[in-house]
Amino acid sequence: MSVSTDPPRTTPGPQKRPQILLQALTPFVPVIGAALALGLVIGLALVGIFQPQSSSAATAPAAGTDAAAAAAPGAGKTMTFDIELGDLYVKPSSIEIDAGAKVKLNVVNKGAMEHTLALKGEDTPLIKPGAATTMNWGPINESTQAWCTVEGHKAAGMLLDIKVKGAAAADSGVGAVTKAGPDASNAKIDANAAPPATWKAMDPVVKPADGQKVHQVDLHVKEKKTEVAPGVTQTLWTYNGTAPGPTLRGRVGDTFRVKLTNDGSMNHSIDFHASKVAPNVEMRTIKPGESLIYEFKANYAGIFTYHCGAAPMIHHMGNGMYGAVIVDPPNLPKVDKEIALVQSELYLGPEGKASDLTKMMAGTNDGVVFNGYYNQYVHRPVKVKVGDRVRIWVDNAAINEPLAFHTVGLIFDTVWKEGEYLLKPGSPNKGGSQTLDLVTTQGGFVEFTVDKAGTYTFVNHIMKDLSRGAAGLLVAGDAPAAAH
Numbered sequence: 334m335s336v337s338t339d340p341p342r343t344t345p346g347p348q349k350r351p352q353i354l355l356q357a358l359t360p361f362v363p364v365i366g367a368a369l370a371l372g373l374v375i376g377l378a379l380v381g382i383f384q385p386q387s388s389s390a391a392t393a394p395a396a397g398t399d400a401a402a403a404a405a406p407g408a409g410k411t412m413t414f415d416i417e418l419g420d421l422y423v424k425p426s427s428i429e430i431d432a433g434a435k436v437k438l439n440v441v442n443k444g445a446m447e448h449t450l451a452l453k454g455e456d457t458p459l460i461k462p463g464a465a466t467t468m469n470w471g472p473i474n475e476s477t478q479a480w481c482t483v484e485g486h487k488a489a490g491m492l493l494d495i496k497v498k499g500a501a502a503a504d505s506g507v508g509a510v511t512k513a514g515p516d517a518s519n520a521k522i523d524a525n526a527a528p529p530a531t532w533k534a535m536d537p538v539v540k541p542a543d544g545q546k547v548h549q550v551d552l553h554v555k556e557k558k559t560e561v562a563p564g565v566t567q568t569l570w571t572y573n574g575t576a577p578g579p580t581l582r583g584r585v586g587d588t589f590r591v592k593l594t595n596d597g598s599m600n601h602s603i604d605f606h607a608s609k610v611a612p613n614v615e616m617r618t619i620k621p622g623e624s625l626i627y628e629f630k631a632n633y634a635g636i637f638t639y640h641c642g643a644a645p646m647i648h649h650m651g652n653g654m655y656g657a658v659i660v661d662p663p664n665l666p667k668v669d670k671e672i673a674l675v676q677s678e679l680y681l682g683p684e685g686k687a688s689d690l691t692k693m694m695a696g697t698n699d700g701v702v703f704n705g706y707y708n709q710y711v712h713r714p715v716k717v718k719v720g721d722r723v724r725i726w727v728d729n730a731a732i733n734e735p736l737a738f739h740t741v742g743l744i745f746d747t748v749w750k751e752g753e754y755l756l757k758p759g760s761p762n763k764g765g766s767q768t769l770d771l772v773t774t775q776g777g778f779v780e781f782t783v784d785k786a787g788t789y790t791f792v793n794h795i796m797k798d799l800s801r802g803a804a805g806l807l808v809a810g811d812a813p814a815a816a817h
C-alpha cells in the first residue's frame with residue numbers, strides 16, 4: 334500500500350496566470366462571464382442574510398439587592414441571566430448590566446456538541462450536551478464579550494455581548510472580535526494569479542493495487558498550513574499533511590488495517606465509506622495524542638470517500654479532512670493512464686488560518702477544486718499520449734457541492750458509478766456518456782481513448798464551479814508551451 338506524502342505547496346508570490354488557462358477555458362468564456370455576473374448578484378442578495386441576528390438584549394434581570402451606595406451604579410449588585418447555548422448560537426446574544434455589577438449566569442447547553450461560554454476567551458470548562466452550569470463573573474466595569482472557545486464556534490456566531498449601561502459598546506479589549514458574517518479579513522482568491530514556478534501539483538496518477546491482501550495504513554492527523562490557491566494559504570486539518578489525504582487502493586476482499594493517530598490539537602476521527610463497521614467503535618473521536626485501529630474488509634468495489642466525523646463534522650471535513658479509497662472491481666481492465674480526482678470546496682478564513690465555518694454552513698464557497706488546489710491542473714496539466722486509454726476515478730468529497738464531471742472534446746465509452754457499470758464499450762445501443770454526475774460523497778470512474786493530439790479540459794460542468802477553480806487540462810501529444 335503506497336501512501337503518498339505531502340508535496341511542498343507553501344511558496345509565496347503569485348505570478349500571472351498562464352495564457353493556457355484562457356485558451357483552455359475559451360469555450361466557456363461567455364458562460365463564465367454570465368456566471369460571474371450572476372454570482373455577484375447572488376452575493377449582493379446574500380449580504381442581508383449575514384446581518385447579525387440581534388436577538389433582543391435580555392432585559393430586567395433579577396437583581397440582587399445588596400447594593401450599597403457606591404460610585405458605580407452596579408457596585409455590590411449581582412445580576413442574574415439565563416443563557417442557552419445551542420449548536421452554533423448563544424441565546425440571548427447580548428445582555429446589559431450596570432457598571433460594576435457582578436454577573437451570575439445559569440447556562441444550559443441544548444446543543445448536540447460540547448460548548449462553553451468563556452469571558453474574554455479565558456480558559457473555561459466545556460459543557461456537555463444537555464448539561465447545565467452556573468458561571469460567576471465580575472465585577473464588570475466595561476462592555477466586553479464572551480464566546481465558545483471550541484474551534485470555529487465563535488466565528489460561527491457563538492458570541493455573547495455584555496454591554497454596560499451608558500458605556501461604549503463592545504470595547505472589550507480583546508481584539509478583533511466580530512459577529513458572524515463575511516469577514517473583510519478573510520483571504521481572497523485572485524483568479525488571475527498563478528503559482529510560482531517552484532510550486533508542485535499533487536500527483537493525480539494512481540498506482541495499481543499492489544496485490545497485498547492486507548493493507549497496513551498509517552494515517553496521522555496533522556494541522557498544517559497549506560497553499561490552496563496561488564498566494565492563499567489556510568491552516569488545514571489533514572490526514573498525513575495533505576488535503577485530500579492519500580488515495581488508498583486495494584481489491585475486493587482485501588483488508589485495510591488503518592492506524593489513525595491524532596497529532597493535532599483538537600479531537601478528530603475517521604469514517605471510511607468503504608466499510609461496514611460499528612460507527613460508535615471504529616469511527617469514535619479521539620483526543621490529541623491518542624490513536625485507534627480501524628480495520629475493515631473491502632467487500633464492495635468503487636471509489637469511496639473517507640472523512641473526519643468529529644464535531645462539527647462540516648468544519649472538519651470542509652477544512653481538509655477527507656480522502657478516497659479505491660476498491661477495484663474484479664477484472665478491471667488495464668489502461669495506459671489512470672488518475673484520481675477528489676473534489677472539495679474552499680471556504681476561506683483569514684490568510685493562514687482555518688477555513689470559515691460560517692460560510693460552510695451557508696454554502697457560500699470561495700472555490701471548488703480538484704485534489705485540493707484552485708485550477709490545479711490548469712497550472713500543471715496532466716499529460717497523456719495520443720492513443721492512450723485513460724481511466725479517471727472521481728470522488729466528490731465536497732461538503733455541499735455536486736459534481737458534473739465532463740471532459741471537453743471527449744466522450745466516455747465506459748462509466749462506473751456507485752458500484753456498477755452504467756456503460757461499457759460495445760454498447761448495443763452505441764451509447765456514449767458526456768457527464769458523470771456525483772452528489773456529495775458519491776464516486777465512480779470514466780474511461781475513454783484520446784484519439785487526437787490536443788488540449789482537453791476536464792471540468793465540473795456546473796458553471797459557477799467551473800469558473801471558480803474546478804477545471805484542469807489533459808494534454809495529449811505535443812504539449813503546448815509550458816505554463817512557465
Ligand SMILES: [Cu+2]
Pocket residue numbers: 570600601602641642643649650654
Ligand atoms: Cu477532525
